[in-house]
Amino acid sequence: MLELKNVSKSFNGKMIINKLNLKIEDGKILTIVGPSGAGKTTLLRCISGLEKIDSGQFLLDGQQFDPFESRDNESVIGVVFQDFQLFPNLSVIDNITLAPINVLNQSETQAKKAVGEIIDRLGLEEIINQYPYQLSGGQKQRVAIARALAMNPSILCYDEPTSALDPELRNEVSKLILDLKENGITQVVITHDIEFANKIADQTLTVKPVK
Amino acid sequence: MFNIQYISEILPSLLSGAMMTLQVFGWTIVGSLILGVFLALGLVSKFKPLQVIIDAYVWLMRGTPLLLQLIFVFYGLPTIGIVFPRYEAALFAFILNYAAYFAEIFRGGLQSIDKGQYEAGRVLQMTYWQTTKKVVLPQVAKIVLPSIGNEVINLVKDSSLVYVIGIGDLLRAGNVAAARDVTLVPFILVGIMYLVLTGICTFFLRRVEKHYSYFK
Known part of the structure; x- marks a missing residue:
């Protein structure tokens, strides 16, 4: 379980997150909804360690930890970016195994074997030797999810998972997220799409811009 | 005069001139590419004073003629006590000049990579250098190749500027033969040899581009 206690963050004197308290239960889906400019993405960037919080603390299973400083080779938080940010110079399989090989020091064979199940589950077998420019938006997203899962994160976060895709794919995404939940993966989903959020959420946090 | 016998007579001197051209070309490429990478890293660094200094350097090198720089190093610097032999003077001026162009090309390449690529590496717990090496540099290499290729071709021809400080390169060898024998043939041969050299460079550049x- 991830717990946020009194977390605050401001940019250039403008308060974005003000003393936020939040609990993310294991195996559940938390959605964060709200208008743009309300600080949803900032919150995700703080949780994933891309921004340093000004005050407050994070507790993971009761233990205090700092995602910004944490560099102990344990990927606590996985992130699926809005624009996926796949590595264009690497094939799908290399995108997925790059971090296990370089960070966890697995051999190439070990890494490929270890991610076999993830590739299976996300239906990527047929495209593992393709390059990102050859993939559709939905495929790119599944590769991004596989790449994050390969590092065994405690929590998987999504930034607007429906925004870069065709509207028809919205149901596919919700099905995928619910499938992963079946497999016991804790997920945090940022979205401005309330209908989509309602479909997947166990718990919803509604954020507003700080006045 | 345009006969095989005459050509075979002057060919050895032209070839030895071409060797000098290749030497200036080769060392300049090696030196200026390496220096250029470091200058580019300085240009994208967050340390302002370094940026300003390198910017000024690039402005100076790109803003004045290479011919002037060459003359300045070989004929100008000795008046204040800094003496370079001819060949070293040529390499010094060429490397400093071309490094400035390469620095700008690399800077553009580095800045065109989405910051999100570093963030993606970071959330996967990769270090800055791991991401740079495995993800960013291959992309930069692909982006800068065409521009680097242009400069490489330019350098083959620019190397003929060493003529003015008395180095026996391909152009000088041709000019000596033409003046002595009062004929156009050496100039035509020199032109052909430059075409061959740039042709070979183009071929290899295409191969590298294809690799990417x-x-x-």
Whole structure:
């Protein structure tokens, strides 16, 4: 379980997150909804360690930890970016195994074997030797999810998972997220799409811009 | 005069001139590419004073003629006590000049990579250098190749500027033969040899570009 206690963050004197308290239960889906400019993405960037919080603390299973400083080779938080940010110079399989090989020091064979199940589950077998420019938006997203899962994160976060895709794919995404939940993966989903959020959420946090 | 016998008579001197041209070319490429990478890293660094200094350097090198720089190093610097032999003077001026162009090309390449690529590496717990090496540099290499290629071709021809400080390169060898024998033939041969050299460079540059065509 991830717990946020009194977390605050401001940019250039403008308060974005003000003393936020939040609990993310294991195996559940938390959605964060709200208008743009309300600080949803900032919150995700703080949780994933891309921004340093000004005050407050994070507790993971009761233990205090700092995602910004944490560099102990344990990927606590996985992130699926809005624009996926796949590595264009690497094939799908290399995108997925790059971090296990370089960070966890697995051999190439070990890494490929270890991610076999993830590739299976996300239906990527047929495209593992393709390059990102050859993939559709939905495929790119599944590769991004596989790449994050390969590092065994405690929590998987999504930034607007429906925004870069065709509207028809919205149901596919919700099905995928619910499938992963079946497999016991804790997920945090940022979205401005309330209908989509309602479909997947166990718990919803509604954020507003700080006045 | 345009006969095989005459050509075979002057060919040895032209070839030895071409060797000098290749030497200036080769060492300049090696030196200026390496220096250029470091200058580019300085240009994208967050340390302002370093940026300003390198910017000024690039402005100076690109803003004045290479011919002037060459003359300045070989004929100008000795008046204040800094003496370079001819060949060293040529390399010094060429490397400093070309490094400035390469620095700007690399800077553009580095800045065109989405910051999100570093963030993606970071959330996967990769270090800055791991991401730079495995993800960013291959993309930069692909982006800068065409521009680097242009400069490489330019350098083959620019190397003829060493003529003015009395180095026996391909152009000088041709000019000596033409003046002595009162004929156009050496100039034509020199032209052909430059075409061959740039042709070989173009061929290899295409090969390298093709190597990087597996991704977009």
